[in-house]
Amino acid sequence: MTGSMAALSLLLLLGSLLTMVQSDTKFASKLFSVLHKTSTVRYVVFSPPSIRSALGLAYLGAEGTTAEELKRALSLEGSDKNDMAQRFAHRLAQEHKQYGDDAQFSYANRIYVAERYRLIQAYQELAGKYFNASAENVNFAESTKIHDDINSWVREQTHKQISFLFRSHKHISSDSAAILTNVVYFKASWLKGFHQFQTKAFGFVSIDGQKHSTYTMFQWEFFRYAELPSLKATALEMPYKGTDIVFLIILPLEVQGLYELEEKLSVLDLNEISSQMRREHVQLQIPKLKLEFDVSLQPVLDQLGIKTMFGPNADLSSLAQGRDIKISDMVHKAYLDLNENGTADASAGAPTSWLLSVLLMERPTKQFIVDHPFFFAIKDKQTIFFLGHVTSPY
Structure with missing residues (x-):
């Protein structure tokens, strides 16, 4: 009993x-x-x-x-x-x-x-x-x-x-x-960290059309990636070490497409987007941001x-x-604090070796260039820890 x-x-x-x-x-x-x-x-x-x-x-x-x-x-x-x-x-x-x-x-x-x-x-x-x-x-x-x-x-x-x-x-x-x-x-910490020596100034077009120069991190690696034609966007998940938590970025195809994207996202479950992702080799560029x-x-x-x-x-x-x-x-x-190591003052995840990065650059690659306003979430399958968007780096 x-x-x-x-x-x-x-x-x-x-x-x-x-x-x-x-x-x-x-x-x-x-x-x-x-x-x-x-x-x-x-x-x-x-x-x-x-x-x-x-x-x-x-x-x-x-x-x-x-x-x-x-x-x-x-x-x-x-x-x-x-x-x-x-x-x-x-x-x-x-x-x-x-x-x-x-x-x-x-x-x-x-x-x-x-x-x-x-x-x-x-x-x-x-x-x-x-x-x-x-x-x-x-x-x-x-x-x-x-x-x-x-x-x-x-x-x-x-x-x-x-x-x-x-x-x-x-x-x-x-x-x-x-x-x-x-x-x-x-x-x-990121599962695969970024090399600091590859971080350099790169252009970012803000929501008002102005172009800014901001420190940008670069990586050639395998990520879960999806093309989302119904949202006019692409998406990528960056995994954190030792967890199933991911940093999800949804990037509009159009530079000024963020607000239209967010109207559509308001009625969607982010896990539905994650379910469409497949492992792809990706050239990733993302701003270093606080x-x-x-x-x-x-x-x-x-x-x-x-x-x-x-x-x-x-x-x-x-x-x-x-x-x-x-x-x-x-x-x-x-x-x-999004940096080469992870989020906040996280200790470094193991970055992809420089030689492997060079070799991976020769492979067929999807491009995920975060150089304009984007939506993001930090989540696992059960919890959305953070939601947000960036319309300008400054």
């Missing part, structure tokens, strides 16, 4: 995890469809599971209409809060167990709540147990101190990859009720139906006691 109950519990957990994977993909698509249209900067990079975890943390403290909006946007229909929290915790633990030291992906959340509101003890316990997150009371009138504390926490959580979340203490208002902060850290992107998520989430959490009708009564508590701001920041 005990064995049967254990098997049933395992089946229920696996079923709920599958539902969560499907919900993650759906949420990532909805989020990108809004973000890429509203952003005016030269690149966008964000982590859907990281943002989703922060919203899950908010959902733990929400009731009434506020909770229903979050539940609907996160596709959590049929899930109670305890079930949702356990699935988040189990999924994150599985990701860490699966990749070990080869790839490190982690996100951190913290809610800063004005000291006029009394935090609910049960909320703090659940947040710590399932989300490895915390909520703390602060005096927002001490904006310089809060600014420094938040940025110090960000540096610690991202191994100093991200230096600050707020550039100035002026971004913190003494009237704030609560600020939800979310940062993400990712580090991995992408640092932060965004206040309130206007973005408003378009996804999450509205009351930020307004006077917010119900966060399971987070804290007190009248009129709301989330005054929710800030997400992501950072990617």
Whole structure:
């Protein structure tokens, strides 16, 4: 009987995890469809599971209409809060167990709540147990101190990859009720690294038609590659060492074709694109880039139906006691450093030998020249860790 109950519990957990994977993909698509249209900067990079975890943390403290909006946007229909929290915790633990030291992906959340509101003890316990997150009371009138504390926490959580979340203490208002902060850290090495001596200046045509010179990495190697005539694009996957995580690039055939491509991608599953790929010998050129992107998520989430959490009708009564508590701001920041070794400060993957590169240059070769705006994702078969696009290197 005990064995049967254990098997049933395992089946229920696996079923709920599958539902969560499907919900993650759906949420990532909805989020990108809004973000890429509203952003005016030269690149966008964000982590859907990281943002989703922060919203899950908010959902733990929400009731009434506020909770229903979050539940609907996160596709959590049929899930109670305890079930949702356990699935988040189990999924994150599985990701860490699966990749070990080869790839490190982690996100951190913290809610800063004005000291006029009394935090609910049960909320703090659940947040710590399932989300490895915390909520703390602060005096927002001490904006310089809060600014420094938040940025110090960000540096610690991202191994100093991200230096600050707020550039100035002026971004913190003494009237704030609560600020939800979310940062993400990712580090991995390419399965086949690039030779640094082959990196050189090369042209890149930005979305406005201007041509820039940017450091570009070169490699002749076998990659999974696909031609996608229905999308007017080509695609390539660069694998990371010791994992099945890949850096997926989808490159429009036309220099100005990114926005048309993204409209089509908004209704596609990226795994469908991956399924069309075949191993090909490719001449690859890709810019060496540092992408640092932060965004206040309130206007973005408003378009996804999450509205009351930020307004006077917010119900966060399971987070804290007190009248009129709301989330005054929710800030997400992501950072990617694409270099010869991998992503972030990863140790070097083994580059293709120089002699082998020369020999491979003589083979019939597909060309994948990333010299104009492109879409990218860091993903495996179950998780989209990052989504983004680059419209200009500078």
